[in-house]
Amino acid sequence: MPFLLRVELPDVPGSLGRVASAIGEAGGDIEAIEIVEKRPDGTAVDDVLLETAPGTMPDSLVSACSALDGVRVLWISRYAGSGGLVLDLEAVEDLTEHPAQALDRLIDLLPVTFRADWAARVRRTGDGHDGVERVHATGAAPTTLPWPALTRPGHVDLGDDVNVTVGAPLADDDVVLIGRRGGPAFLDSEVARLGHLVGLALSISRTA
DSSP: OEEEEEEEEESSTTHHHHHHHHHHHTTEEEEEEEEEEEOTTSEEEEEEEEEEOTTOOHHHHHHHHHTSTTOEEEEEEEOOOOSSOOOHHHHHHHHHHOGGGHHHHHHHHHHHHTTOSEEEEEEEOSSSGGGEEEEEEOTTSOSSOOOOOOSSSEEEOOSSSSEEEEEEEEETTEEEEEEEESOOOOOHHHHHHHHHHHHHHHHHHTTO
């Protein structure tokens, strides 16, 4: 069964190797690793996509990693993606191949690119919930979304205890949102990536 593990570890040589060894000894088989963020305090955050041997429980993977000095598991979850992680560049290549559909395709690609549960594009048509239109959304997106009133990429409070959400504006009355149910929280580097991808998608769509 595939899992995605987000781990914080010291940004020094050998740290990732120790984590990989611990995962292997606990019954996990690593398929891909992506560096999410390097922090000024000397730590790094990595995403590890792995498969587990039959009977291996995710708790055992968490315990194995947490037993290492300076290592902290931030999040672990089943991962429904097929194959490896989709990188930002691959998403941009897809958008470039389909400029006329770039904005809709961006929404479809964002959950995989950011390991999120859903994405949506919303447009303000008036005040309150009744004045917000879902222009395009993935199947798991909430049916009703409030207007986030973003002027720049940032975190969004949907007013529930389930979704961790960030967004980026396409225009004054048009915003892209992505959400994770139950976490982990989006890092500042992920918010910046979202803003960059939204800007690229908007530019690509104008070439159609």
